[in-house]
Amino acid sequence: MKSLGDEIKRVMPQNFFQRQAAMQERLENNPEVRRLKETYPERTSLLTHPTMFRDLSQHLSYFDNCNACPGLEGCQNEQKGHMSVVEPDPDKLDALNFRLCKCKLQLGYERQQKLGQLIKSHHIPKHILQATFDEIEPDHQRRAAIVESMKFCTDYIPGKSTHGLYLYGQMGVGKSRIAGAVAGELAKRGVDVLMVYVPDFFAEVKEAISSKTETVDSKLDALRNASVLILDDIGAESITTWTRDEVLGPILQRRMEQLVTIYTSNLTIKELQQHLANVKDAKEFDKKQHEKKAERIIDRIEPFVKVLPVGGRNRRRG
Structure with a gap:
């Protein structure tokens, strides 16, 4: 058988x-x-x-x-x-x-999508968001800033890194493009990155005050909680007491010592402090008070960034 x-x-x-x-x-x-x-x-x-x-x-x-x-x-x-x-x-x-x-890439993508739903318009041009370090011309006047930005991406550890970058220089030298390359590089690694054009964001928050479907808190939470937040062109906004003390201040207070923030600006740190003190609704007798409040904002920025000058020609003019 x-x-x-x-x-x-x-x-x-x-x-x-x-x-x-x-x-x-x-x-x-x-x-x-x-x-x-x-x-x-x-x-x-x-x-x-x-x-x-x-x-x-x-x-x-x-x-x-x-x-x-x-x-x-x-x-x-x-x-x-x-x-x-x-x-x-x-x-x-x-x-x-x-x-x-x-996977972490999918989770990062979904988190970015969720953040994008809270902030309807980042007002960041597509060519900035799609920038890569390979495409950025490393001329000598901005090479150091590019190298340090690449090093930042390499060294970044989710949940542990707390120090960001402050890229400053004249208009058109490529600060936003470098920041966009940082955003893209981190996003590839599954890190949720939120890049916001500051002047338009402040305007959007003001509009949300009277909105029945949105709350200011939901918009601010998006910036408070992003693993890496890029505030593009800070200092170019029309600053008021409310936007400084009730919008920018609480965002940075939540993020300092916990989450990474990157800034691009036409202003040096010292010039940004002066800008934050010269709110358009300030009264003459409140000058010292506003200077103190501006100093507090800077104390939430300067100790937590590496300051990088970005030089070169204005590339918007060819």
Whole structure:
């Protein structure tokens, strides 16, 4: 009487078992399979069992694609923006569970989308948001600022880094473009970055005061909580007591010593302090009070940034 094994061999293609053996060998030699066996030695006896083969194969496919990640847009996984994770099976002491979860790039993208919904218009030109360091001409008058900005991106650690950059210089020298390249580089790494053109944001906040569907707090929270906030062209806004003390001040108070803020400005730090003191609704007898309040704002900026001058010609004029 033939055994079940002999009967299976009879009905299966002749090379089926050879292919299965070769596949088994490849799985045994796969570095991720070896890692799982080392991490969960008591739970991997069924790892290469036919019942787990499909889940394991999918996990290895996702694992390989994620290791060679080309970015969110070029994600090769069947479910884009997802990665495969392994967890002990709570019901089986000798088994593992494989499940898909959103990767850090997808989470960063979704968070940026959510922030974008709160602030309807950042008023940042597309060519700024799409800037890359490869495209920025490193002429000698701004090379140091570019190098330091690239170093900032390399050194940035989510949840740990607290110091940003203050890029200042004349109009048209490329400060916003450098900041945009920083935003793009960090976003590639899954960091949520919010870049806001300050004059238009202040105007938008004022409009939100009378809005029935939006609150000022929701707009301010977006800036308070972004992992990296870029305030573009600070000092170009028409400053009032309210925008300084009730908008800018609370945002920076929440972020200092916790979250990174990057600034671009036509003004030096000292000139920015003077700008913040000269609010348009100031009264002469309040001068000292406004100077003190401006100094407090600067105390929330200067200790937490690396100040970088950006020189060169006005590139807007060719």
